[in-house]
Amino acid sequence: MNTKSGKWYRQAAIIAACLLPLVSSPAFAERIKDLAAVQGVRHNQLIGYGIVVGLDNTGDQTTQTPFTSQAIGNMLSQMGVNLTQAQAEKLQLKNVAAVMVTASLPPFARPGQPIDITVSSMGNAKSLRGGTLVMTPLKGGDGQVYAMAQGNILVGGVGATSGNSKVTVNHLAAGRIPAGATVERAVPTTLGQGGYVYYELAETDFGNAQVVVDAINKSMGQGTAQALDGRRIAVRTPDDANARVAFLGRIDNLEVRRQAGAAKVVINPRTGSVVMNQRVSLEACTVAHGSLSVIVEGAQPQFGQPADIQVKQDGSSLIAVKAGASLAEVVKALNALGANPLDLLAILQAMKSAGALRADLEVI
Numbered sequence: 108m109n110t111k112s113g114k115w116y117r118q119a120a121i122i123a124a125c126l127l128p129l130v131s132s133p134a135f136a137e138r139i140k141d142l143a144a145v146q147g148v149r150h151n152q153l154i155g156y157g158i159v160v161g162l163d164n165t166g167d168q169t170t171q172t173p174f175t176s177q178a179i180g181n182m183l184s185q186m187g188v189n190l191t192q193a194q195a196e197k198l199q200l201k202n203v204a205a206v207m208v209t210a211s212l213p214p215f216a217r218p219g220q221p222i223d224i225t226v227s228s229m230g231n232a233k234s235l236r237g238g239t240l241v242m243t244p245l246k247g248g249d250g251q252v253y254a255m256a257q258g259n260i261l262v263g264g265v266g267a268t269s270g271n272s273k274v275t276v277n278h279l280a281a282g283r284i285p286a287g288a289t290v291e292r293a294v295p296t297t298l299g300q301g302g303y304v305y306y307e308l309a310e311t312d313f314g315n316a317q318v319v320v321d322a323i324n325k326s327m328g329q330g331t332a333q334a335l336d337g338r339r340i341a342v343r344t345p346d347d348a349n350a351r352v353a354f355l356g357r358i359d360n361l362e363v364r365r366q367a368g369a370a371k372v373v374i375n376p377r378t379g380s381v382v383m384n385q386r387v388s389l390e391a392c393t394v395a396h397g398s399l400s401v402i403v404e405g406a407q408p409q410f411g412q413p414a415d416i417q418v419k420q421d422g423s424s425l426i427a428v429k430a431g432a433s434l435a436e437v438v439k440a441l442n443a444l445g446a447n448p449l450d451l452l453a454i455l456q457a458m459k460s461a462g463a464l465r466a467d468l469e470v471i
């Protein structure tokens with residue numbers, strides 16, 4: 108072997124060694140618990156109306172929020188302090204604020220378990236900083252009380268006022284109380300029926316449903332799981348409760364290679380955000396919107412030949428995009444010409460209607 112050929116072989120070996128991990132490494136895998144959830148195991152939303160006291164003259168102006176005065180009158184009457192309606196309406200309590208209290212009751216929660224709550228001002232209170240929420244019942248959608256809330260509010264903002272000057276950092280009209288509520292009533296949760304537990308995918312996809320079924324059957328035995336449709340999967344589980352929990356724990360941590368989802372474009376016209384995945388593409392088309400003109404020419408039959416995109420605007424403005432006919436390049440060119448979010452929204456909707464946009468268009 109001569110010197111040149113030996114050198115070439117050494118270089119090829121080095122390149123192969125560098126590329127081998129990229130070729131042999133498995134694709135990114137996700138756990139089943141990241142793709143699906145057990146049917147019936149869910150959170151329940153709770154809500155309540157309460158009063159925050161102890162504010163430093165930053166509470167509601169009761170002349171403009173009469174419900175605050177009514178709530179104070181009702182609370183005092185339950186404590187043996189009776190006020191007439193006229194007296195309650197004349198209350199000027201700047202250290203009190205009416206609030207809405209919200210919480211999420213986790214699955215399998217039992218009486219006595221603490222949960223976090225969020226407290227939000229309902230009236231015109233300037234700040235809830237330093238306030239204390241008095242006992243507030245939290246109800247579910249059925250009107251039953253599932254938790255009782257009370258505690259000191261943590262507000263992540265700060266503000267100061269002097270004369271006509273005002274400085275505020277973050278939001279002062281809402282705060283959190285960690286472990287601020289205690290569960291009083293449990294929500295019955297049925298974990299499976301007739302020896303089966305049902306998993307629900309986060310998104311309907313027949314391919315991913317089959318991938319999950321194959322992974323479960325490969326690990327737990329053939330016939331353990333079967334897909335009922337593109338979203339639900341029935342899994343046969345042990346009858347013993349302890350064995351069922353361990354069995355579901357192993358299934359949750361099984362890794363699967365999720366199939367690529369459909370091409371999608373998500374647009375937020377309020378912020379001008381345009382987000383797309385890598386599967387989005389365009390057909391050959393011509394778009395004119397107001398003074399903007401976009402031309403997307405299809406690629407030549409030769410392999411690897413890129414498409415040609417040109418954007419024109421009145422005033423001899425011309426932008427040529429050298430990359431392929433991807434939506435990212437079209438949006439970039441329109442933004443360079445000063446197209447606002449409404450222009451982008453209208454153009455993309457027109458492309459979708461004309462069949463030129465090969466993706467699902469979602470407006471949020």
